[in-house]
Amino acid sequence: MAEDLGCQGKVEEAQGVMKLVDQLKEERQDLEKQPGQEESPMIKQMEVCDVCGAFLIVGDAPQRQDEHLMGKQHAGYAQVRVEIERRKVRTIAILLLKLLKYVFECKKVRDEIEAREATETKLKLEREEREKERQLEREERRKKEQAGDEVEKEEKTRESSPMQIDETGDSVNTNGKDVNEESSCHHGPPLSEGDTKIDE
Ligand SMILES: [Zn+2]
Structure with missing residues (x-):
């Protein structure tokens, strides 16, 4: 093969192949020289x-x-x-x-x-709970106040009518006016006819 390459003018390749062949030969010799391989050196x-x-x-x-x-x-x-x-x-x-x-x-x-x-x-x-409670309290107070106002009104009107002659307060006057001007009062239940009659 090396010769073939040499014939074709590929000298460098031929030299490379020769070198490889030499190397392989050397390695083979080395392997063969290893001890304990007397019987069948290459089969191991x-x-x-x-x-x-x-x-x-x-x-x-x-x-x-x-x-x-x-x-x-x-x-x-x-x-x-x-x-x-x-x-x-x-x-x-x-x-x-x-x-x-x-x-x-x-x-x-x-x-x-x-x-x-x-x-x-x-x-x-x-x-929120506290706020709700406060809201409820406020509402209740308002209701109570309203109820109280109504009661007060009732009481006032009830009180004021008979004592109209004696008292000189505004409320009395207004009540009195109403009563005086519209003798038949539709201003509230407590102004009973009996009272107005006393007025007149
Ligand atoms: Zn090891």
């Missing part, structure tokens, strides 16, 4: 170590397996992996704690807001 199956990535021979002698596990490369990688796991767990734990704290803070704030709102609602209701 290889696997990659999950921890350190080294090539291992499948079904190797226990002693060699132990040697690999105790070796600097494997032990070092194992330590690094443990450390990475430890840090991962630590980071996750810290994040979880932060999240919990945040959730707790949120709950606290929400509880505070709800409590404040509840208090405000309660105060508002109380205010």
Whole structure:
């Protein structure tokens, strides 16, 4: 193949291919030189170590397996992996704690807001209740006053009519006027005919 490339004038490519071939030959020799491979050197199956990535021979002698596990490369990688796991767990734990704290803070704030709102609602209701009560009281007082006025009027009219001659108050006068001017009074029930008669 290298010769073919050489014939086609692709010298650089030919040189590259030659180099590759040499490399592969060397690697083959190296593999063949490895100890413990007297019987069938090329048939041995290889696997990659999950921890350190080294090539291992499948079904190797226990002693060699132990040697690999105790070796600097494997032990070092194992330590690094443990450390990475430890840090991962630590980071996750810290994040979880932060999240919990945040959730707790949120709950606290929400509880505070709800409590404040509840208090405000309660105060508002109380205010409204008080206002209603005051309104009722006012209405009742007004009613009482009205009733009192009417009673007073009644009483006044009742009192004033017979004592008209003696008294000189305004109310008496007006009452008297009414009574005098319209002798048949429709100004209120208490002004009975008997009274007016006395007037006349
Ligand atoms: Zn290993």
